[in-house]
Amino acid sequence: MSALPKFEWYQTEKQVVISINKPDTNVCDTKFEYSGHNKLIVIANNKIIFDLTLANGIDDQKTTLTCTRKKVEVKCQKIVIMPWKKLAADTVGKEEQILQFTPLSSNVPVKKDSKNWTKIEKDAVAEEDKDLEGSEAALNKFFQSMYGGSDENTKRAMMKSYTESNGTCLSMNWDEVKKGKVECSPPDDMEFKKY
Template sequence: MSNIVKYDWYQTETVVTITVLLKNAKDKNYAVSIEEKTVQLKADGIEPITINLWDVVNVEQSSHKETPSKVEIKLLKVIGHRWEALERKVEVENPISASKKIGHDWDKISKEIEKQDADDKPQGEEAVQDLFRKIYADANEDTKKAMMKSFYESGGTVLSTNWADVGAKKVDVKPPDGCEFKKWN
């Protein structure tokens, strides 16, 4: 088994296709083994190919077929996203390199970012202002007009998103209970 076979790959969001150059594949008695994180191709007269996949694939919906010059292996991704590479390098750990890892645990990183975002969420007045900014940014033109008019005419004491309500009449000042509105010169 001295012959080394070349292979290439490409991907879409949902499928990874591996093309193994293998002339007369049928005559070489080839076999493809597809597992969730590994693909292996064995054939008479060649070195076996074992690929440790970047991410998990759906074994039942994955397939392979031969042509006169190659074997094409189609792997259906379990999670639809672009892989950084076909293979995730597997490192044999020893005490010296136990802390060294190849690749990133994107799920862990994502959870850390979400936790950090939750910790960084504004509180109190800042949270209210952020909410109003978001409402205004996502609003249609009538809602934006209603917000501007109600806030301006009420001296900042009323904020309405209903243009049908505030567009036809002047918006009165309505200070919170226990407060009195004063105009400054």
Template sequence: MEAVADSNRAIELDPSMSKAYFRKGSACMKLEEYQTAKAAFEAGAALAPGDSRFAKFIEECDKCIADEMKDTQKSAPNASQGTVLPSVGSRSSDSAAVTVKDTKQTQDTSQHALDKPKYRHEHYQKPDEVVVTIFAKGAQSKNVSVEFGEQILSVSISEDAYHFQPRLFGKIIPEKCRYVALSTKIEIRLAKAEGIHWNSLEFTKDNLVPQKINVSSASERPTYPSSKSRAVDWDKLEAEVKKEEKTEKLDGDAGLNKLFRDIYQDADDDTRRAMRKSFVESNGTVLSTNWKEVGAKKVEGSPPDGMEMKKWEY
């Protein structure tokens, strides 16, 4: 259980970490939570397509899920078994014991009614969906009811008088949501209506849904969380770095290359075409910015003083 919890925390901190999904899937397989494990492996495979381990474990999960479904179909209760009644002679001798037993059963029944079962549940998310798992071992699928609203999930298990109906953190698409009831758990997939990260499963006043940020001016540029006490404006920092690169003075070939690069970057389309054509056709010996001059003819090579142009035959 600790491994699953650690993996969920790692995924919340960095949803793009494929290793966290692999660790979660491995931990869930050890707990025989194969549907949850498969979903984790699928999420990891989408992030790391070249990792063959995910495909192998997804195939293993499919086999285990198929076996689990077979066991569920075979586990239907046999209600046709009769009750063996004691003989007349034994009834009188055991009457006191029966009275005590009946009283105890009545008390146990009353206590059971008061202590309704509370099943553990957990969730994890992917960019387009949230997967909720309710660990209701032994619950019959015919007694399980799951309904989806715009921002409501309702789960009921009639045989145990269990009801779970949270208001969700974000909105969902009910027609795209689905669930499956297995012998050990109920797995529910909620299709997100918006591509936002859910900070929790349930909505609270202190946990508002994040809104998209519209940056209209330099003074409203977003800042990002940091372990430092001072907030860092990364957009401003990037602009400063670009300014330093533009004003940086280099010597020799580096300075010449920077000059040509700056000219090309700030030039219009005709100037860029002229620079490309002259440089390629002259084998790097001529660089012209005049398209009218070089556009209508081939640019011949012009080697530096003291050097000679030669053509190589292959």
């Protein structure tokens, strides 16, 4: 075959797609052949309609052929994933030269000043908990020493005043507490609500 029919081609990262303008071609009567020298031949109705030596190699096992009313489309899977500069080879058997990338240095600079924000957050929360535990521990220690070093009447006064006032009052005077119920006395800016 001397002259190629009118065709267009484009490429994606992994494929080269060739659209051959050949109206009224039946997909059942159309096939393609690919030789080891990058020669792609499309045959329709037992006639060669497209014969071209490609610039690079394709995987013929993953190449597909579709026919529409106006064209035949061949989707060729690239062997090497790289952009093709052109579709057709200059001479038979000569593939486009593939440039190899070689790194200049194997030493990659590492940023040493990076902060581990998760660790910083955990440390801050742990420090806050430690401060809170320290204040609660000191308060608990104070109440334990006050309660532990008291006589029976003082202990009785503390328990009765604390429970009857819903934790708002703590009295150590049994003579005052034994006379009646200890009223709830919330802080000035709050009011007591019974649930």
